Amino acid sequence: MVAQSFEEFIKQLEIDNLDDIHKRFKRITKRLNEAYWDSDSDQEHGYIVGSLGRQTAIKGISDMDMLFVLPKEIKQQYDQHEGNGQSKLLQAVKAEIKKTYPKTIVRGDGQVVVVSFESINYTIEVCPAFYRSDGAFDYPDSNNGGSWKKTDPLPEIDESLKTTEETNNNYRYLCNIIRAWKNHIGFKFGGLLIDTLVYQFLDEYEDHKNATFENYLQVIKDLFYFLKTRNKDQKYWFALGSNQKVYNKKGTFVTKATSAYNKIKDLTEDSENLYDTLQELFGETFPVPDTVSEAKIEKSAFSAFTARQTEEFIERKFPVDIRYSLRIDCEVKQHGFRTHLLRNMFKDHIPLLPNKSLRFFIVENEFDEMASRSEERISYDVYWKVLNRGDEAIRRDCIRGQIVRDRGRHEKIESTNFKGEHYVECYIVHNGTVVARDRIIVPISTNQL
Structure with missing residues (x-):
């Protein structure tokens, strides 16, 4: 049965918008060929690189990397510019792409021109490049005053x-x-x-x-x-x-x-928790055979308590393409006691007891750091999920698990009420795609109220 599950899982991961991606690639390639090569070709001088080029990308990928090769005279021209020639080159390529996509957000971003298609939650990162004698490419890096860097993606694709x-x-x-x-x-x-x-x-x-x-x-x-x-x-x-x-x-x-x-490591095809573990590793979309699902339903029917299945899954709300680091922590408070950080409590083996006030907050958000360096404002949304686990959560019919949008403070206030290994998850959503996520376990160790 597990063989069929893996086969179905692979099919689920196949990209379902390749035709649209290639159509936009061709439009950008044609525009730049007209501008720099006096050609109307929609394929020459353009390369799809990155994971799409290597054909290892999966469904939900939020961007495409492409190289467009410019005539060598253009590099010589920008080498002679006063100041940051690499930045000026990116701005020139940006201006040409805007002629094809005048209503689309197009911005220079250090080493590439980013074309953001908000209607389809997708971006194309265009890297202008120049052929090198060794078969690789030079590309502009506008950071730190400007320089040329080397990249060699074609042998990787091959x-x-x-x-x-x-x-x-x-x-x-x-x-x-x-x-x-x-x-x-x-x-x-x-x-x-x-x-x-x-x-x-x-x-x-x-x-x-x-x-x-x-x-x-x-x-x-x-x-x-x-x-x-x-x-x-x-x-x-x-x-x-x-x-x-x-x-x-x-x-x-x-x-x-x-x-x-x-x-x-110790699981076999006969292990009772095999599919629970595979879903824990790969997500709830990992296929579970009907016979296994039916057995779980039958087993739960004989349990002393039942609870509404209120948990939501981020994969069913947005594409997920994690590209940035995110770290959250939790401030644990109780009147008359010293404040602790939850992750420090884990390290010091301090138990988390009921009647505590919890403030979950973002410690590190790499996407926000990247956005702050951009020449244009880049917006994003924060979402939170709180899930209660354990027998007490089921008995109280309080599993929760709904995904809710942050109201602008980038924090989530909760409290410890009952025993169980609960968890809180945070998501950064940009252009309709989850680009960063983090989870923190909240193990409440006693049921005394």
Whole structure:
């Protein structure tokens, strides 16, 4: 049964708007060809790169990376500009794209021109580039006074497509699954780093290159083991195909993979909690066979208490494409007692008791930091979810779990009422897509009121 679930899950992750993405790519390519090459081609000089180019992206992806190659004379022209020539080049490309999309938000953003299609919750990041003699590209970086940087995405695309073919699609499937895991758990894990590590995994575990879905439970166990045993302090890896450096700032994926492996390592297809664990790792959309769902319903019918199923899921409200880091914490207060931060209480093994006032707030919001550096105002929304777990939550019919929009203060006020491992989750939604999320567990340790 689990083989069929993995196969259905892979189908769920397939991108469903590729035609629209390619249509917009062609329109931008044609506009820039007219402006810089005196051509009406909608394909020449343009490249879809990034995870879409490598064909490892999944449904819900919020942007497309594209390169557009300009004549070498243009680089010479902007090299002779006084001041920041790279910034002026980005502004010139921006002005040309605005001729095709006059009502669309188009802005320069350090190294690319960002075209935001709010009606479809999608952006295209256009990187103007110049051919190099070694086959790679130079592109403008307008930060810190301006400079030229090197990128080499085409060998990465070639190696990704070749490996997908050589592994009977297993390479692409595993890249897809790790993206789904990253989006559900909610942490920053760059697409090129994911693809590079999966590539290295299959190089080390050669037997999995020809795996079938019947083997996928073991394959996923081995993949999480591979990820958890990487060096958390390693600053970079060499990308597949190009050997470009792919940087890893915090090694968060190692910690998350360790947790995932510990949850799944001992499970078999006969484990009672197999599908609960797979949904915990990959989201509630991971398919559960009807026979398993029916058994759970029958079991709950014999329980002493029932509760309304009020929980909502962010994946059913917005596409999820986690690209930024988010961290929340909780201030724990009670009259007459010293205030604590919940994460510090975890470290110090201080129990969380009832009758406490809780203020959940954002500690770190990388998206907000990025937006503040932009030349134009970038807006976003904050949403919160509070879910109660445990027998007492069921007995009181107080599971909650509704997703609510923040009212502008970027905080959530709650209180500790009854025993259970509850949790609070926060989401950053930009242009209709969840781009960052974080969760904090709230373990109330006693039922005394």
